[in-house]
Amino acid sequence: MTSSTSSASDAVTVLVHGSEVARLARERFPALRVLSAKDTASLESQVADADVIVGSGIDFPPQVLDKARRLRWFQSTSAGIDAILPTCNRIRDLMVTNARGVHGDSIADFVMTGIGMMHWDFPRFMQEQSRKEWHTRPVPPISQKTLGVVGLGSIGAAIARRGKGAGMTVLGTKRDVSTPVEGVDRLLPPDGLAELLQLSDFVVLAVPLVPETTKLIGREQLRLMRRSSFLVNIARGSVVAESELVKELQAGTIAGALLDVFEQEPLPADSPLWTMPNVLVAPHVSGYPSDYSARLFEIFAANLQRFIEKKPLQNVIDLTRGY
Structure with a gap:
């Protein structure tokens, strides 16, 4: 100096x-x-x-x-x-x-690992392994699936690039849609969320927590998703109406969820999310390399x-x- x-x-x-x-x-x-x-x-x-x-x-x-x-x-x-x-x-x-x-690569690693686990149903493999059961089943290539990224800041953009690298069709929402985002096949404005939910096999939430995104995903939005689709939240817990998510997961509205963030952290011991067979719970670790x-x-x-x-x-x- x-x-x-x-x-x-x-x-x-x-x-x-x-x-x-x-x-x-x-x-x-x-x-x-x-x-x-x-x-x-x-x-x-x-x-x-x-x-x-x-x-x-x-x-x-x-x-x-x-x-x-x-x-x-x-x-x-x-x-x-x-x-x-x-x-x-x-x-x-x-x-x-x-x-x-700081976080993009680490969170993208976490998301793609989780997507692979849900796509192949690794929780079921692990349960079958514990019982020494052998059940084969066909699984389609992940490249045939559509990834929807809600929020394309630096973290969301890193996730989109990883999804595209896996051969997936990638959709994304962003406030400014005038500039293309690498790896995103179709860019939608925030009011295009409903369309993204309807078209995606995996929906990843990567938005900041602001008044407009508080409880962005609730019963109404979950019911727009495919019954075979999965929700991934690495944003903030309050982006999702957690009690409504629990009810829709229990009802089979969507196939499952990977959650790294929650409305209350640590996640309370009495939360049903801990023991739901179609939910993967992580202790807010995806962004900490x-x-x-x-x-x-x-x-x-x-x-x-x-x-x-x-x-x-x-x-x-x-x-x-x-x-």
């Missing part, structure tokens, strides 16, 4: 929830003042000094962020910012950036250099839209 950049960084205080990103920041930016906190008490004691915060809405609840008097930039450690949006909207001139680019901290830091470090040099940041969130 030049001396002017170094002096600029001297004036910046970064508060990080956790130790790994803080350690990497100190190594990359030795002139920077980096504070690290592990619990709410230490966050509250240091947040007033922070110009920059790195964390999530869970890390920085409203009562903590309300004390951030110097805060100019919030770097979210996740792609979604729904948990911090209400508080961030109360802080004037605040820039918010997300971790777009083993090198998550390193990936996140590279996004943050590039933006931190821009921040110090007073250049425009990348991955900036439009707080009026919520993504």
Whole structure:
């Protein structure tokens, strides 16, 4: 860094929830003042000094962020910012950036693995194996199936590319349909959701949680889907009306579901989703590769250099839209 950049960084205080990103920041930016906190008490004691915060809405609840008097930039450690949006909207001139680019490959891996498991009915194979039963059955090629991706941001686009790579016909919804998306055979606007549901064998939810997407999928939408189709949710639990999904799965309205997110997390022990034979439950892990901290830091470090040099940041969130 030049001396002017170094002096600029001297004036910046970064508060990080956790130790790994803080350690990497100190190594990359030795002139920077980096504070690290592990619990709410230490966050509250240091947040007033922070110009920059790195964390999530869970890390920085409203009562903590309300004390951030110097805060100019919030770097979210996740792609979604729904948990911090209400508080961030109360802080004037605040820039918010997300971790777009960290999750795409990992979530696409998870989705395609899950699609393969549901398509081949691996839960049934495993049950038959436990009983030492041998039952052969024909299964059509997955390339004959249609994948519908609801929301084609960086994560949805990565899923679409993987589906196309598997030979699937890919449909997708996006607010702006003027620009083609790689791997998507047919691009639909948000009001084309009903058509996508009717045509897809696998429906993947990859939208941000905003007012327009809260309970986007409920009884009415599920009944538009084919009885042989599957729902995959890697967005947010509240994108789906969970009680209605349970009832429709029990009724056989759709063939099954792969769920990585839920209205309440951890998923309560008394939820019927745990034991339903046509449901695969995962503990919100699809977007967390083993090198998550390193990936996140590279996004943050590039933006931190821009921040110090007073250049425009990348991955900036439009707080009026919520993504």
